[in-house]
Amino acid sequence: MKLNTATRALLFAAAGLGICICVAHAADTRKETRIDIAPGGTVNIVNGGGSITLHSGAGHQLLVTYTVHSAKVEVDQSTSDNKQRVELLTHALPGEKPTADEAKVDYDVTVPAGVSVNVSSTSAPITAEGIGSEIGLSSETGQITIHNIAKSHVNVRSMTAPVSLRDVTMSRVDIQSAGGAVQLANVNGQRVTVGTTSGNIEYQGDCSGGGSYILTTHSGAIDVTLPATASVDLAARSTTGTVENAFPLQQKPHTSFVPQQGRSFAGTSNSGSSSVELQSFSGKIRVKKQ
Amino acid sequence: MNCQQFQETLPYIIESGGGGEDESHLQECESCAALVQDLRYIAEQAKLLLPMHDPNPRVWNNIEQSLQREGLLPEGRMPLLGHTQKNSTSQTQAKSWTPLGWALALTAVIVFAVVLTNYKPTPLQQTALSAQNSATDSPQFNSDDQQLISQVSRQSPEAQRAYEASLRDVNAYIADAEQAAKSDPSDASAQALLQDAYEQKEMVYQMATARSLP
Numbered sequence: 001m002k003l004n005t006a007t008r009a010l011l012f013a014a015a016g017l018g019i020c021i022c023v024a025h026a027a028d029t030r031k032e033t034r035i036d037i038a039p040g041g042t043v044n045i046v047n048g049g050g051s052i053t054l055h056s057g058a059g060h061q062l063l064v065t066y067t068v069h070s071a072k073v074e075v076d077q078s079t080s081d082n083k084q085r086v087e088l089l090t091h092a093l094p095g096e097k098p099t100a101d102e103a104k105v106d107y108d109v110t111v112p113a114g115v116s117v118n119v120s121s122t123s124a125p126i127t128a129e130g131i132g133s134e135i136g137l138s139s140e141t142g143q144i145t146i147h148n149i150a151k152s153h154v155n156v157r158s159m160t161a162p163v164s165l166r167d168v169t170m171s172r173v174d175i176q177s178a179g180g181a182v183q184l185a186n187v188n189g190q191r192v193t194v195g196t197t198s199g200n201i202e203y204q205g206d207c208s209g210g211g212s213y214i215l216t217t218h219s220g221a222i223d224v225t226l227p228a229t230a231s232v233d234l235a236a237r238s239t240t241g242t243v244e245n246a247f248p249l250q251q252k253p254h255t256s257f258v259p260q261q262g263r264s265f266a267g268t269s270n271s272g273s274s275s276v277e278l279q280s281f282s283g284k285i286r287v288k289k290q
Numbered sequence: 291m292n293c294q295q296f297q298e299t300l301p302y303i304i305e306s307g308g309g310g311e312d313e314s315h316l317q318e319c320e321s322c323a324a325l326v327q328d329l330r331y332i333a334e335q336a337k338l339l340l341p342m343h344d345p346n347p348r349v350w351n352n353i354e355q356s357l358q359r360e361g362l363l364p365e366g367r368m369p370l371l372g373h374t375q376k377n378s379t380s381q382t383q384a385k386s387w388t389p390l391g392w393a394l395a396l397t398a399v400i401v402f403a404v405v406l407t408n409y410k411p412t413p414l415q416q417t418a419l420s421a422q423n424s425a426t427d428s429p430q431f432n433s434d435d436q437q438l439i440s441q442v443s444r445q446s447p448e449a450q451r452a453y454e455a456s457l458r459d460v461n462a463y464i465a466d467a468e469q470a471a472k473s474d475p476s477d478a479s480a481q482a483l484l485q486d487a488y489e490q491k492e493m494v495y496q497m498a499t500a501r502s503l504p
Contacts, residue, residue, distance in 0.1 A: 048501075100446075120500055122449065140497055141452060157493050159456050176493050178456040195486045197459045216486050218463035237479055239470055257479070279479055281466050 028069055035062045038083040042116040043109070047090045049123045050104035051142075056130035057110035062086060064109050070102035158182075158199075170209060181220075196220045200283075204290070206230045210273040218281045226269075227290040233272035236285045237264040243278075243285040291315045296322050300329070430458055438498050445501065456494050463487040 037043065043062055045052060050069075057063060066075055066088075073096070076089045090105045092098050100123075111117055116134040119126050125142040128135055131152060137144050138157040146154060147166040156163055158177040164185075165173065171189040175182055178197045186205045193214045194201050200220040206227050207213050213232075215222050226232065226247055235255065236243045242262050249267025259265050278285050296303075296315045303312050303326060316323045431439065435457050443450035467484035474480055 046500075122446075122501055138497065138500070140449065140501070157497065159494060159497055160452050176489060178460060178490055178494055179452075195489065197456070197463050197487075197490050216483065218459070218466065218483075218487065218490075239466070239480075239483070279483065281463065281470070281483060 028067055029071075030065065030067045031075075032063070032065045033077070035064060035077065035079060035086050036060060036083050037062050037079070037086050037112065037115055039112075039114050040116075041084040041086065042118065043086040043088065043111065045088045045107060045109065045117070045119045047088075047105055047107060047119070047121050047124050048103050049100055049121075049142075050090075050106045051124050052107045052119050052121060052126045053109070054117055054119070054126075054128040054131055054135075055108075055110045056132060057112055059112050062109060062111060062115070064088065064107065066108070067106045069104050069106075070098055072096035072098035072102050073105060075105060162199075207232050207274040207276050211275075213274060213276045214279075215277070216279045217283045220280070220283045222278050222280055222283060222285045224276070224278060224285075224287045225290050226287065229270065231270035231273040232276045233268045233274070234276040234278070234287065235264075235266040236278040236287060238280045238283065238285050239263075241280050241282045241284050243287075245287045247287045247289045293319060293322055297325075300326070430461060435461070438495065442498055442501070449501070453494065453498060457491075460487065460491045460494060463490060 037060060039060065050067075064077070068075065071093075073090060073092050076087070076091060078087045078089075079085070088107070088109075090103070092103065104124075109117075111131055111133075114133050116136075117128070117131060118136040119138065121139045121142050123141045124139065125145070126137050126139055127145045128137065128149070129146075130148050132150060134153040134155075135146070135149070136155040136157075137146070139161040140159040141161050144156055144158060144161055144163045146156070146164070146168060149168045150170050152168070152171045154165070154168060154171055154173045154175075156173075156175040156177070158175075158180040160179040161177070162180045163175055163177055163182045165175075165183070165187050166185045168184075168187045169189065171187075173184075173187060173189055173192040173194075175194045177195075177199045179199050180196070181200045182194050182196060182202070184192070184194070184201075184203045184205065187203070188205060188207060188209045188211065190209065190211045191214075192207075192211060194203075194216070196217045198219045199217070201215050201217055201222045203213075203215060203223070204225045207230055215224070222236075228248070230247075233252075234247075234249060235257075236245070237257065243265055245265050245267075247269070249265070249269055251267050255266045257264060257266075278287070291311050291314075293315075296312060296319070299308070299312065302308065308316075316326060431454075439450060439453055439457070442453045464484070464487040467480065467487040470480040471477070471484045
């Protein structure tokens, strides 16, 4: 059979494309592994770029799936003798200097109930869903998202990474963020503390559970939206910023400070079961009714 | 020097140019720099109004002749406001001070004087004032900060910028919180702010340390 020039060109192009696809897939290495971990154990994950997704699962094993995008990096995994601690560490191979894209590794980890998780990343977004134990997440710039968590202890550290928590109930929450905005929706528990330097803080929920809610910022804004049913003992103070209240509060006979028009206010709603403290240096504080 | 102190010395600055401290504040504060620029402009324009020149008498002659040709002006010229002499002489071609010029110059000088004497410096929003004072009064980075930034910059220029911005913000937070705590040592909330500010800085250092580990 004799092929004309156009057909030959098409065949060469198809072959070239096939080779390119093969090379690209060869660079992406996906691995799946199951790692035994003792009940109450801890898994520590260190990953610079890429992504990290955490789910809850049953059993006594971690199910770890990760995709490496270049041959210049690898994932080290190690387990302590008593299986109380598992480490997953992304690192460059000796002598290699991977680019930011080459250094990316995408993790998907299923965590058994009762196992604590610590994740440290620079730019990788971190998502945690349904984890029912202690979670410590830290990222410089990668978005941190946590949702559908109950009876947990959530500890978040962010430099400029935005932080979002949704449906985190009956938990102890501690968030520190220098410049990242923090959004909390339906978050409640015994103690919820958020501190930022310049990041805005937004809280939507009922502050239920009779807990202590402390939101502090230097120059960011604090916006709190409460339903009429919220039972709070609320105090808001700003050193040089302004405060606005559009939520019906009953004045307290005694406060720890003298309320100052436009700078501070305090009051209770319903039985005032939860304590809510909002404090800023120069950031604006607003409390609204849902 | 803050904006309020600077604005109290405005008349002296406009008159004499101000001292070194004023100059350094002007370089740091955009709003004060813009204000001084406006006032200097008014002063310059006021000076320009003083030496008014009459146009050459030939101009008036030509206008008069044109108007007469078109029948818009009867014979015998009407005296025009600000026009002193019809005849072209060496004396009239020299600088002259017309009543209009005098009036404008006088008005400008009076307006300028009134503006300067009645000028009340607008108190800046306390937030802005605080931010300005924080930025100028507190050192941006101490030696530890500089070392940290240098270490991060070797790893990633993007991260360097993020760390610089975070440290700058955190240092401003610490400076403000320290000032608030000093001004009222019994204020528990000021102490809490200070503690929070230091925790923020500790966090930034911990992150930098973690990224530096092999």
